[in-house]
Amino acid sequence: MPEPTDKLWGGRFSRPPARITEQINNSLAYDRRLWREDIDGSVAHAEMLTEVGILTSTEGRAIVDGLVSIRNGLADGSLVLDEAAEDIHTAIELLLRAKIGPAAGRLHIARSRNDQVTTDLRLYLKREATVLDERLRLFEEALIDAAEREITTAMPGLTHLQHAQPVLLSHHLLAYVWMFERDRGRLRDWFDRADELPLGSGALAGTTFPIDPELVAAKLGFARVAANSMDAVSDRDYVIELASAASLMMVHCSRLGEELVLWSSPDVGYVEMDDAVTTGSSIMPQKKNPDVAELARGKAGRVFGHLMALLTTMKGLPLTYNKDMQEDKEAIFDVLDTLDVVIPALELAVRTAVFDRKRMAESLKGDFSNATDLADALTAQGMSFRDAHERVGRLVRNTIERDLALEDLSPEEIATLIPEGDALAGLDLSPEGCIARRITASGTSRVSVQRQIDQARARLSIGLGSTVL
Ligand code: ARG
Secondary structure, eight states: OOOGGGSTTGGGOSSOOOHHHHHHHOOHHHHGGGHHHHHHHHHHHHHHHHHTTSSOHHHHHHHHHHHHHHHHHHHHTSSOOOTTSSSHHHHHHHHHHHHHGGGGGGTTTTOOHHHHHHHHHHHHHHHHHHHHHHHHHHHHHHHHHHHHHTTTOEEEEEETTEEEEEEEHHHHHHHHHHHHHHHHHHHHHHHHHHOEEOTTSTTTTOOSSOOOHHHHHHHHTOSEEOSOHHHHHHOOHHHHHHHHHHHHHHHHHHHHHHHHHHHHSTTTOOEEOOGGGOBOOSSOTTOOBOHHHHHHHHTHHHHHHHHHHHHHHHHTOOSSOOGGGGGHHHHHHHHHHHHHHHHHHHHHHHHHOEEOHHHHHHHHTTSOTTHHHHHHHHHHTTOOHHHHHHHHHHHHHHHHHTTOOGGGOOHHHHHHHOGGGGGGTTOOOSHHHHHHHOOSTTSSSHHHHHHHHHHHHHHTTOOTTOOOO
8 A cells, every 4th residue: 555655745744645545546547548648738838937037947857858758768668657656647756756856746746636637638649639530531431442443323212211212322431521521520510629728727726836838839839828727637538528429420430330230131232241341150150240340230229328428427516626527538439449449440341341232232123212203304394393293192102002113114114193294205214314314413323422532532531620511
């Protein structure tokens, strides 16, 4: 058990805390992943304290050199964190004390762990968001590549899971690109708001020392300094917002996962998932299960759960810092860890998916998904759309009763039920015909979809920190 002097706050206490108190309070097990950011923040703080004359240049150099060698030591494994330390801030300060002696105590001038922890976390999340943005970009690229390959593949477009109108598979895949583009947009918005330095707020009220937080912000790459110290130490909006943006990403991953599960079911058979993204059964030798797609769907729940946990933790907290807020880390780390595997796994699933073009064409045969086009054609000749809808509906019923398909009917046969229909000779009711007519910009015609592909590709170069409308 550590001595009271191993705490950063031992003086006030005559006895160490109970073991169970240590246990409930300890955060090193998970906040250790902030070690780089903790050191970066401390180096910037120490340099600033030196530049404004609070630390002598000898003190400042000793602290900064000590921190740099701790960073190297932790990176190459020659140094380890003291597992008994309460949190990462304590663990690094203990290492510094061991390295440079009591001068280490001068580092914490004009700083509290309250502004330190949220500085570390902002730095960490900004870096992680950049990685996440890149993962999303690569995933979108895989979807766009697949869309390009499937630019002539027709498939049933569904509403209510019923055949509605034929679409290009390319169009369907691109729909996900736009979802993930919005996700990347949310990351950009988040980044701009999160890009704020809390250091300099002290415990809550600011500090009595003549510090220069702007200088620290510039050193650490923050766009601005927080305006209100009480808000700065107690704000976790940026954690919740990131979990919220991540939850929407998981909604999108989950929907795509669900489609891949459905499409790879032998009853549908639109896609063959690669061995690389499937697993077998321990009892049924024939099985090939779409686990990656299922887990992309299944893991959404834990991310939403973390969002709820974060909201609930924060909702009743009076200003300013409260220890409850330490619970933010495991939640947001797990959110990021989840996306870290889900997005590349789905990317691989999409990259390796083999779409069964014939099967899709088969399921369009005689499915009446061309009925809208017949009604549209009648309307184009002057009939009201409501009348056209009614007549085509009757024709569909009659055709189903005769076990035929709309595309099998000659204009004369159509004309027996719809007298105006004899003007429709030459109307192409094949899926390709229906698709080619949908030339509106967002529509499913090949020209429209090609334009969407070009637009989507152009957006891929937009990164975090870019301002986009
Ligand atoms: N480990 C804490 C957290 O993650 C930071 C330390 C703040 N401690 C304190 N006694 N105010 O929130």
